[in-house]
Amino acid sequence: MVNLGILAHVDAGKTSLTERLLYAAGVIDAIGSVDDGNTQTDSMSLERQRGITIRSAVVAFALDEDTTVNLIDTPGHPDFIAEVERVLGVLDGAVLVVSAVEGVQAQTRVLMRTLRRLRIPTLVFINKTDRSGARPQAVLDELRTRLTPAVVAPTAPDDELAEILAERDDDLLAAYLDADGPLPRARLRAALAAQTGRARVHPVYQGSAITGEGTDALLSGIREFLPASAGDPGAPVSGRVFKVERGPAGERIAYARLFAGTLAVRDRLPGGPEEKVTAIGVFDRERGTDIRRASVTAGQIAKLWGLSGVRVGDPIGTVPAGAAGGHFPAPTLETVVEPCRPGEKGTLHAALAQLAEQDPLINLRQDDLRREIAVSLYGEVQKEVIQATLAHEYGVAATFRETTTIHVERLTGTGEAVEFNKKNGNPFLATVGLRVEPAPVGSGVTYRLGVELGSMPYAFMAAVEDTVRSTLREGLYGWEIPDVVVTMTHSGYSPRQSHAHAIFDKSMSSTGADFRHLTPLVLMAALRRAGTRAHEPMHRFRLDLPADTLGPVMSVLARLRAVPDNPRTQHTGCVLEGAIPAAAVHRLEQQLPGLTRGEASLEADFDHHRPVQGPPPHRERTDHNPLNRKDYLLAVVRRVTA
Template sequence: MHLLNLGILAHVDAGKTSLTERLLHSVGVIDEIGSVDDGSTQTDTLALERRRGITIKSAVVSFAVDDVTVNLIDTPGHPDFIAEVERVLGVLDGAVLVVSAVEGVQAQTRVLMRTLQRLRIPTLVFVNKIDRRGARGEGVLREIAERLTPAVVPMGEAVGLGTRGAGFVPGPLAVDVLADHDDDLLAAYVDGSVSYDGLHAALVAQTRQALVHPVYFGSAVTGTGVRELIAGIRELLPAADGDPEGPLSGTVFKVERGPAGEKVAYARVFSGTLRIRDRIPFGDAREEGRITAISVFDQGADARRESVPAGRIAKLWGLADIRIGDALGELRKTHGHFFAPPSLETVVVPGPAADRRALHLALTQLAEQDPLIGLRHDEVRQETSVSLYGEVQKEVIQATLADEYGLDVTFRETTPLCIERPAGTGATAEFIKKDDNPFLATVGLRVAPAPVGSGVGFRLEVELGAMPYAFFKAVEDTVRATLGQGLHGWQVTDCTVTMTHSGYWPRQSHAHQGFDKSMSTTGADFRGLTPLVLVEALRRAGSQVYEPMHRFRVEAPADTLGALLPVLAALRAVPQTTETHGDRCVLEGVVPADRVHELEQRIPGLTRGEGELEAGFDHYAPVTHGTVRERPRTDHNPLNRKEYLLNVTRRVGG
C-alpha cells in the first residue's frame, strides 16, 4: 500500500473545498456531498468556516484509491490565510491546483504556482466549474500557459462549456511539451516512432519531477472529469518515501486545542517510526516530550494507533510545549519561509466587559495555532497588537474571540508593519567600573548595514576563549532581542552586529564563604549592559524606517484609465507599466501595503465592475513622505539611560 500526502490549493472561490467533497464521494468515503454554502462539508469544520463559506484552517482527510492511500489536505484559498498554506507545503508529496473555468488564473493562483514550482512539488491542475455560465476552455488553458507555466500537458478537452451537460473528453498527449525535457522522446518524435507506452512513461516521470503539469477539466458540482483526475492522482504523483527503520524525523504543521484544552499536534513523519510512550526531542531548544496518544487518518475518520511510520501524517498528544514548525527527532533542512511576512498590524481593543487577562490568554492560544499572528504586548499602555495579512483575517480573529472565548473586541485602524535598517556604521563600548557603567561587564559593539534580506548577523572580533561561552551567548541573545525595537520602535533587520570588546570579573568568594556577587560577573550583567551599548551604536549609525510595498496589477476597460490614474495617485500608488490590449488595459506598479484594501474597494466603482486587481507583498521602501512613522516601545527603553537603569537595576550609575 503506497501513501500520498496531497494538497488541494486554489484562489478563494475556485471550488477547492467542493472538489474535496466530490473526491471523497467518488471514492466512497461519504455517501452525500456536503455544500460549502450550507456549511456541511467534511473539511470546513469550524463554525466560522461554515458561516462564511471559506476555508480558514487546513484540514486532513484520508481515502484509498486502489493500492494508494491518500491523505488529502484542504488548505485556505484567501490570501489573508496564506500562512496556513505555507505550513502545509513542507509536508506534501504532490498537489492539485484548482483554477476556475470562469475567473481563470487569479492573483493567489499565481502566488501558489510560483511556490509549488520553487519547491518542485509535483502538481496537477484541475480547471473547475466548466458547467458554469461564462466557462472557458482554450482561453483558460492559454492563461495557464502564459501566466503560470508553459509546461502544461492538457489531458483532454472540455465540451459543452457553460451548460449542465458540460463534459471532459480525454485526448492525445502533447508530445512537444514532453519532448522538451526528454532527448530520447524528441528523437523518437522526429522519426515518427513514438509509442503510447513511451509517451505515458515520459508523462509519469516528468510529472513526478515537477517538470510538467497535466491539466484536467471538470466540475466538482456535477462530478465530470473527477474520475480522470483521481486516476491522475494515483498514476502520476509520487508516493511518500522514508525509511520506517531510520532515525526519527518529522515536522509539525498544525496545532489545535482538544476538548479539554490540551494541545494536539499534526505532524508528518519523514523517517523512522513514532510510538506511544516514546520520549522525543522537538523544537530548536531540543526539549523532550512523551507521546501519550497517536491517531492517523483513515477513510474519512481518525483511528487510534500505537505507532505511526515514515510517510504518514498523524495527530499527536502529550507534547505540551509543541509549536507549529517544530522538528520532531532529528532536525531536517527546511526551505525557510515560502511567502512574504505579514505587512500590517492593529491594536486589539477589548469591549467594556472583556477580561484583559482572558483576552491575553486567548490571543496567545491563537498565536500558537498561527505563529504569524505576531503578538506585541505594551505593559505601559496595556495594549496588545497583532500582525495581519489583511482585513478579512482581522474579522476572523474578532469572530473567533467572540465564538470560542466569549470575548467582545474591536480593532483600531490597520497600520503598516514597518522595519528599520541601519543607515550607516556605528560603534561604542562600555567598560567595567568606568564612567557610569553599573554592570560587572565590558561590552563593545559595532552595527553595520548588511545585504537586503540577510536578517541579523552576529560576529566576534574578540577571542572566543576570552570569557565563558555563556557570556557570549547572553550578549548574542540580547542583541537579537533588543533589535526587535530600533530607534523608531520597529524591528531592525539586514544588519551585522560585531562584538569588539569583552571583559568580566571571574567568580569570587571569600575564604570559607559562599559566592560573592558584588565581585563576580554573571550573565545578568551582560544582558543588562548589552541593550545600552547596542542602541548607542545604532544611534551613531542612524536608522531608516521602511514601509511594506505591494506590487499590484490592475486589468480594466481601457476607457476607465482616466478615472483610475488619479485615484492611484491619491493612494500613493506608482504605476510602472501600462499596456493596452484591444479594449482592455493592464497597469502594473507598487502601492503601500496599508492602501491595498482601499484600492480593492475602489476598483469596482471605477471600472463599472469589470476591473480585476492582483496585489501581493513585494519589498520594503524608505519612508520619505511626511513624518517618520514611530512605534511605541514595549521594552525598558534603553534609548533613555536613566529610565532604563531605574527599570533594570533600580540604581542609577554616575
C-alpha cells in the same frame, strides 16, 4: 501513501472538490455543501458561517487497494496564506483548482509560482464547467499565458502532447525528430508521468465538483502522475509539525508529517522538547478521520498527543531541506487588540496566545508599559476572523484599532559603542562593546565575536548574543532591524566573589542579568552612530482593466503613491503592473469597482521594502527604551534592586 494538497483562490470550489473525492472513495455517504455548512473539512463554526476555509484540515481516502491519500484542504483567501505555507513543506503533490467562470485569479498565480519554485508535482483542475458563464477552453488558454505554458490535457492529441513534452526532454525530442510517425502512446504517458513528478509539466483536467463530472479522470491522474511518499522507516526519525490545535480538554494536538523513521507512543521527539508522545492518531482510509495507532512511519501524517511545548513549524529530528518554510512573505500589517471589558486583559492575552500556537505569524507583541497587545495581519478579513474567534470560542469581546503598516529599519552606516565595568556611570558589573554594520537584504542577523571565546564564561557570552537579537526587534524608530552584522568588540566581567563562609556575593560578582541589562544600552548607542532609515513594505501589483478606465485608475494610483509601469494592451482591455505601498492596497481594492464598473481584476503581493520619504514613522516601544539612558536605568536598576 500520497500526501496531497488541494489549493485554490477563494471560492474556486476546492472544498466542494474535496467532498466529491471523499464521496467517490466511499468515505462519506452524502456530499456536504459549503453553503449549508456541513462539509467534512470546514469543521470550525466560523468556517461554516462564512463559507470559507480558515484552517487546513486533513482527511484520508483509499485511492486503490495499495494507496491511501492524506488529503489536506487549505484556505483560499490570501489573508490565510500562512496556513498554506505550513502545508507546502509536507506535500508529495498538489491539485490546483481554477474556476471555469472566474478563471486565473490573484491567488492562483501566487500559488502556482510557489508550487513551481518548490518543484511540487501539481495537477490542475478547471472546476465549475457546469456553471453559467463557464469558459473552460478560454481558461486553459489563461493557464498557458498567465501561469505557465507547461500545462497539457492528458487526452490531448499525440502530436500536441509530444511537442510539449519534447521541449523539456532532450532524449524525447531526438526521438520525436527522428520518428517516421507518431511516438508510441505508452512512451508519451510515461514521459508525462516522469515530467509531472519533476514538476516540469502539469496535467489539466476539467469538470464539476458539484455534479461529479471529470472527478474520476482526476482520481486517475492522481494515481498515475503524482508520486507516492518516500522515506526509510528504519532511518533516524525526521519530520515537521505543520499544525497545532487544542483538544476538548485544552490539550495540544500536533499534526506532523514523518519524512523518515518510525515514531512510537512513549518516544521522545529527537531534537524537540523533552516530552514523550502519549498517543498517536493516523488517518484511516475507510473512515477518513484519525484512529489511534501505536506508531507512525515514514511518509505518513499523524496527530501527536503529549507535547505541551510543541509549536507550528517545529522540526522532528533533521528535516530535509525541501521541507523548510518561508515560502511566502511575513505579514505587513498590525493592529492593537483591546478587550471590551477592561477586566479581561488577562483572558484576552491567554486566548491570543492559543491562537498564536495555531498561527505563529500573528506574532503577539506585548507592550508591558501600556499593557497592550499587538498582532500581525495579512489583511482585514483575518482581523475580522480573529475578532469572531475570540468571541465565539473564548468568550472574549474585543475591539481592534486601525490597522497600521509594519515597517523595517536598515542601517545607513557603521557604528560602535562600549561600556566598561565600573566606569563612567555603568551600574552593571559587565563590559560590553559592539559594532554594527549593514548587511544585504534577506541575510538576517549575523552575530560575530571579535573577542576570545574564553575571555569570559560562556553563559555571559550567550546572554549578550540573545539580548542583541531580541533588542534588534525594535530599532531607533521602534521597527525591527532584520539585516545587520553585529560584532562583539569588548568583553569583561567581575569574577565570582564569596564571603568567608563561601556565600555568593551578588553585589561583587557578575551575573547574566548584568549583561542582559547592559547590552541594549550599548547596542542602541552603536545604532545611533551608524544611523538607520525606516523602510515601508511595497507590493507588486497587476491590474487587468477596461482600457477606457485607465485614466481614472492612474489618478488614484498617483494619490496612493504607487509607481506604475507602462500599460500593455491586451484584447479589449489593458494590463497595468507596478509597485504600491502595502498600506494602500486595501484602499485600492475598495475604489476599483467604482472606477472600472466592477470589471477590474487586481492581484498584489509583497515584493520589497523601499526607503520612507519624509519624516520616519515611529512605533511605540515595548521595552524600557534604552535610547533614553536615564529613564532606562531608573526602570531597570529599580526593578533589579527590588
